Amino acid sequence: MNENYYRILGLDNFASQKEVKEAYRKLAKKYHPDKHPDKPSYEDKFKRISTAYSVLRDDSKKAHFDEKLKYKTSINTSNSPRYASAPFYSTKKRKYTPTAWMYARIFIIAFIMAVVLIPLTLLYQSSVRYYERGLEALEQGDIDKSLLNFNRAMTQFGGRSVE
Numbered sequence: 001m002n003e004n005y006y007r008i009l010g011l012d013n014f015a016s017q018k019e020v021k022e023a024y025r026k027l028a029k030k031y032h033p034d035k036h037p038d039k040p041s042y043e044d045k046f047k048r049i050s051t052a053y054s055v056l057r058d059d060s061k062k063a064h065f066d067e068k069l070k071y072k073t074s075i076n077t078s079n080s081p082r083y084a085s086a087p088f089y090s091t092k093k094r095k096y097t098p099t100a101w102m103y104a105r106i107f108i109i110a111f112i113m114a115v116v117l118i119p120l121t122l123l124y125q126s127s128v129r130y131y132e133r134g135l136e137a138l139e140q141g142d143i144d145k146s147l148l149n150f151n152r153a154m155t156q157f158g159g160r161s162v163e
Contacts, residue, residue, distance in 0.1 A: 005052035024053040127157035
């Protein structure tokens with residue numbers, strides 16, 4: 001089986017008899033050699049279309065062809081990975097859906113927030129911790145320790161000097 005007769009008629013695999021008949025009539029009108037005597041390529045196309053229709057219109061031939069097609073597609077899908085036939089590099093421009101763009105934007109915003117807000121929150125928490133330690137040291141009467149903790153609290157959150 002060299003050719004897929006469904007593809008010759010422009011149909012999906014395992015199309016119904018009605019679809020086969022409609023597709024054949026449409027293509028036969030388009031490529032009939034009597035209507036286009038000046039185009040020899042139409043004669044070859046018409047022969048291929050007629051051959052495909054002769055196989056697919058007969059129920060027993062169609063069933064036999066469908067079995068071969070099922071076997072061929074099952075071998076192709078089970079033995080080789082889906083990406084094997086795709087070229088390594090493609091110049092075809094990809095088109096992304098608006099949903100994909102929305103998720104990309106959300107990811108970028110979340111990433112930036114994580115990079116900026118998490119360190120900022122950690123610095124704030126450590127500054128608060130040093131401030132609380134300074135208050136505890138002040139209550140205990142240890143001025144030097146309290147000044148050191150207040151100094152760390154201010155410089156930890158971005159202050160350069162203690163005034």
